[in-house]
Amino acid sequence: MSNHDIPEENLPERSTAHGEVSVPDENPFADPGLPPHEHRIQDIDEGAARRSERTVALLFTISMLCTVGFIASYFAIPRDKSIFVFPIGHINAMNFALGLTLGVALFCIGAGAVHWARTLMSDVEIADERHAIEADPETKQKVLADFAQGAKESALGRRGLIRTTMFGALALLPLSGVFLLGGLGPKPEEKLRHTLWAKGKLLVNMNTDQPLRPADIPVGSLTFAKPDGLEESDEDFQQQIAKAALMIIRIQPENIKDKRELDWSHDGIVAYSKICTHVGCPISLYEQQTHHVLCPCHQSTFDLSDGGRVLFGPAGHALPQLHIGVNQDGFLEARGDFAEPVGPAFWERGAEK
Template sequence: MSSQDTSHTENLPEEQGKGAVATHDNPFADPGMPPHEHRIQDIDAKAAARTERTIALLFVISMLSTVAFIASYVAFPVDKIVYVWPIGHVSALNFSLGITLGLALFCIGAGVVHWSRTLMSDVEMVQDRHPVSADEDVRAQAYEDFRIGAEESGFGRRKLARNTLFGAVALVPLSGLVLLRDLGPMPEDKLRHTKWAKGKRLMNQNTMQPLRPEDIAVGSLTFAMPEGMSEEDHDFQVQIAKAALMIVRIQPDNIKDKQELDWSHDGIVAFSKICTHVGCPISLYEQQTHHVLCPCHQSTFDLADGGRVIFGPAGHALPQLQITVNKEGYLEAMGDFAEPVGPAYWERG
């Protein structure tokens, strides 16, 4: 047994085990604490070493369980069903995740409890209650008691148990990180792209017919979408939420922004229908001022001046789609929007 263990057993409080004796006048006297009984780990260094190895084994099992949790998350598909007796048919993914994560957490808890019950100091100290506000001497004694308790816990001396505990606790949070996969695939650059592409005709969203310049009168507002999209598509709502387009015709002399004029055709301009505040669809157009109003929070944009914001909480101008007329006389896109549509996000340049 080490010198620290010896000093621990030799310096036990003498008062432990002593108390008042019951008498006729005081039959319910406090008998005091029972005599302290040493554990096998306190008197046998080999037993203490075996216990430390057991604790370390629990922490190692926890680490392996965390690794198995991550491996199960990658290996099992969501729709795989297996038969587990006596439960029955269950999801292989859910079952493996539950078993491995539960085992990882259980082994950490069991290891810590076993450590505290077998290797840390178990001497019970009795102290009279005192006022909440302590004086300097009491605070100094508290700090000293904490220091002694830290030494007696063996946390610095039991390196095998301590290091495996650190490893188990460090690995367990990884279980939560891999669960982020369920939030869906990474967007990558999908937020920057829509269904618009060079050569795609502008389709009237009401009639589903391709638009010609003569179909759009001065002062009118027309909604369009890319050629090739259909309401029957499984992702139609997702795609139209980014590709929705509004088309207006303005007298070329009234267009203030040079790029807007270059990207238009005979005064026909095409802007994203999605408000750059929180993504509401814009539908209110005032032909005299060429302003469009978002009905959600009253953000107002000037379609004669590059779609810039003139009122409201929106932080960016409406993205413009460059258009032209093809050989058949239909309006078509010259490419995708030059910037992300809708609300601003951190990757916006």
Template sequence: MSSHTDEPEPSPHEGEHLPSQRDEHSAVPADDPFANPGLPPHEPRRQDIDEQAAKRSERSVSLLFALSTLATVGFIACYVAIPIDKIVYIWPFGHVSGLNFGLGLTLGLALFCIGAGAIHWARTLMSDEEIVEERHAIQAPPEVKAHVLAEFRKGAAESQIGRRRLLRNSMLGALSVVPLAGLVLLRDLGPLPHEKLRHTRWKKGTLIVNESTAQPLRPEDIVVGSLTQARPDGLDPHDENFANEIAKAAVMLVRLQPEDIKDQRSAEWGHEGILCFSKICTHIGCPATLYEQQTHHALCPCHQSTFDLSDGARVLFGPAGHPLPQLRITVNDDGYLEALGDFEEPPGPSFWERG
């Protein structure tokens, strides 16, 4: 009786890789039944191999940038030449404002041509080869930073911005001119103030009238410790410019005991303890007419700027930048209070040209 050792029969597929035993360098991962096709081979564009085609693309892009420049000039011309009340018929929109239509059309064309020129430049002349890079940490090591700088320089060279001067110069021209459209629109903020902020309706001989009754004021109408709001005579509340004028000319009168007035110049500008100040806060223009009788302080309710009316209306507290301007007053032959001129300083908030 012979003995023998049982051995497993060889597999019919011995020598072949099973799916779980595939080589790690195999193109198909063990857990992915689909192979990664990768990027397709790069195919050069016509402009990459034909300099004449590249020149045509350069001229096309430059033409778009030139059209943008002309459209910006047209925008400015429309703004200057077309009356604001001009109505025109434009199919299919019907009757529209000629100015708005002209501005919208020219500005839209200017921006479109810049965008279209940039896209055409990128698609026909800049490098279009796709490159895949693995993500890296947010803080790149020095060698990666050096690589990025090298790639940036390479990209700048491949964009051909240094080589194709016509394209570069036309683009710079369009980008330089198109901001003029925005500058022109700033004109709609209104006319320049020039000297308007420095002058009010007050002048020598102007009567001071009560804000509530519109009647001229006499010294005896103002008692010690009181505050009276007033305006210049002749300023009609129904006039279309009333709001603009009263915003500069509104005043308040207080009467103090002469010995309570600390500023000698302020006392000389008043009459028998009656002082006249602009009531327009020098912060943002709110009426600073909350009066505290015992301290002679005027408070602005908007941001709590506080002025000492017994000391030339100097600022005691708050964001106001300078004292309330004082109006020099006297009494005329008829016994009414009147101004001896305009404010020495512009009333109201500070502005750029203020000294």
């Protein structure tokens, strides 16, 4: 499109043949102004306003009930109870109840505030000029006056039901955090010391669910395993696999540096806990040339050819090794449980000293 096609009034300022700047008489982008204000039903019908008020109060009341439910769940539900929730499967009942009640409590406070603002607070449109960042005293006065006006228009003083329930919901909600602090104890004591691994327990491939033979573990591969008999459909699957998850690699026996590691392996096949000894992330990155494994959470690096020793990162101690062998049917089996607690388990190690 050429300038000849554009209406004259829409052309920007331009130079004339004499070098003068000509400015269009009218601003081509004039402020169209605010559309006419439309009243909401709540502005003209006190009955509708009362219904909105009750809705907001109901949401705040549900929030209060959920906070009470959160606290009750914390005390009433056994910590190791699990429930089946579709489509997730078996999950810890207390975690589910705490998450659900806290989530609904927060949602209801938010939804109540939004509904209140949309239906009962003043919705008169205001246009103001942009001003300098540094406010002058008059502007500060105006801001304070606007704030007072806003508080007045929010009807907080007039809508007693909303005020009471909102303060109730906001006052109760922080209690949830106080009770969560109780989750820091008690110490797990012996619960983390033992895993499902035991003498004669077969090593089962996590992906195929099949018992593993030495021939299934080629040099340079990383295989994840679980104890035979542990199924994903089990109620306590997550709890048990969090302790028993195993990674298996095969190293040329002459490349194994640690003598005990050699004794606890089978033909270069070594099995280590998959749970990082820093704060318990599952380790998953294997470098086959160096036999190093890396924890993706904070980059702790362990040498699986040297007793799972920590090479780098915040992990405080080596990965526990599982003593393995081969049974008379040719399957890989455990020769006992881990000799030391898996994962961080700092409380148990401290008690041994």
